[in-house]
Amino acid sequence: MSSFHRWAGFLLLVFFSTGAVGAEDRTGYYGYGSPATKAEIAGWDIDIRPDGTGLPAGSGSVEDGEMLYEEKCAECHGSFGEGVGRFPILAGGEGTLTDARPTKTVGSFWAHTSTLWDYIRRTMPFMMPESLGDDEVYALTAYVLYLNDLVEEEFVLSYTNFTSVELPNIGNFIPDPRPDTHNTRCMEKCKDPGDIAIISSVLPAKASLVNKWQLEVPAEVLPGQVIYNQYCSICHKSGLGGAPILGDSKDWKNRAAAGMPHMKQRARNGFAGEKGAMPPKGGFINLSDEAVDEAVDFMVGANQ
């Protein structure tokens, strides 16, 4: 290396090391996009932190929460937070975390009241995410706390007393210590053959033994059935919200008496009946009218 290059190299080194100490500020270097205004941020900034940061003003009582819960939550989570089908259980399970089958609920497992408030506002009720008002979220949070025996029946949760409610399991979360196993790369005599026993097994599915190229090319699935599976089955398979269950020909017969055009109008626009209510297009407003009609054709056809 020539002395000039050595000198230049030294200068470069000095330049970069001083640069690193000051950390060159490249804020706005590209200048793409537009500044986010306070109003724009406020519309999307929905997160709440354990110390209450992000909470809006407001309040809600256990009493108000009970009414709302029955109306908007109980069909999936059950009247006592016990969970319907495989929908989440919200209450109970205290002392089960060391059991073979732990029940993880707000009362038995969750760490922060803020997570509950945040999650209810963020995405509940399941079929209508981010549709609740702030006071409704306070009331529902209060009611779920009440279902877990964490507050009294007269309790009112508010912006000011929010951090006073601590969840019992808060102290039981620990940092990730992995790697926590220490296997070695043994190649010979790694186990005593006498130690090897099969403790559980699952045989392969019959279909999987057939060469995939010998399988029948699947019959064309009716478009209505695809739409049903994807969108309608959530309620019409289980009867959620009073929906007529696919295959319950008696229930469907009464409804079909009004005629197919009428049925399709109801499915497109929504309606409230004796048993329950259906939102327009089951809540999937992006579905085309034709897709909804196909699904109705399939569902009515499936009951004949």
Place this chain on the structure above:
Amino acid sequence: MGRSEDSNSEKQAKLKEISERREFLLGGLGLMGGAAAGSIGIIQSAGASSNLPPNVPAWTKTLGTGVVTNPYGQPSPFEADVKRRTVDWLTADRLASISFTPLGDIKGIITPSAVVFERYHSGLPQIDPNQHRLMIHGMVKRPLILSMDDLMRFPSTSMIRFLECSANGGMEWRGAQMDRVQFTHGMLACCEWTGVLLSTLLEEVGVSRDASWVLAEGADGSHLSRSIPMEKALDDALVVFAQNGEALRPEQGYPVRLINPGWEGNTCVKWLRRLEVGDRPWYQREETSKYTDLMPDGRAREFSFVQECNSVITSPSPEKPLRGKGKYWIEGLAWSGRGKIKKVDVSLDGGISFRPARITSLVLPRALTRFGIEFDWDGSPALLQSRAVDETGYVQPTFRQLRDVRGSSSIYHKNAIHTWKLMPDGGVANVQLS
């Protein structure tokens, strides 16, 4: 003269006949093209022996369909069995659910976008990229809103990385339960991801010196959100808009998602709409009540991000049985969230002895890596296992080692050595050993 007149009219008639036949053929071709474009009904059965030597197959003696019959290509209809599958009893409904990659049938290390496993918490949203925005705010000097056009102007980079749900294999903690490799290990894929480094965007907005976490949030109905440590955000986190050379698939977060290489899939927020910079984690639902690992003493590990070294034999497997004695190529996949795969060993006797397998693919950090080994099967039962070692020296654990530390209620991060039992009929069962 008369004779010549006769032969003349004969010739005319013949020409007419040829011309008619030609028209008929041309018409027929048009018809065939139309039919082929619309359906698979004309495909002949693979079993038709008339297509085998010495006969010349039907498809060799006819013309195929023209260009742009399928403007966006599709696999052969004979490959219809290679598809995502779900297990309905796992979840309450299909909107907050998961499907699995057909690992038994994919080749190499790149997963075709169309069969990458799906995970939704509030269904698959259809997002108009013209109206999608990414907001970056919080402890920054210059809160910013980026359109997709804005985002795609930044210098971009591509990386091949695996993506794995932390619940992959989680159904097997209490014993063998699933009957396909698609279900035991298929919450897994590996793609080339293209996007802008998150560090570039954070530099552009000017992150405060005290900031240490970033909240990433999706635009779907679940607004799925996770707190990401600043160290990862500034390391290799990528804000991705393309997958395997084309725009992200809707199922994978179109038009933009986060990829945290080597970390649990849930942190790789899809349909990304917001990044908030802060100085503490947010303790969102998907990082407290879910995606924490419950230990036998009742405590739970939080922010357990990395997907540790893992491997599985994909053939033979329940869906890839052997057909009689003879030589076979055992193959499978290995991967590690901590870096590159260093070695893979295969056992045929349930872990008493191992032989080193051959690495048969590119070896990239935090990417699927393919291995294989020759196997001369004499028809007797065998217990097949693979065991991977990554570049940190970490050796994939046995199930017993894993359960000794974590019990069987932790749901996530199951990376135990997997055992297939090869049965005398060539079928493969999913088993767990003592």
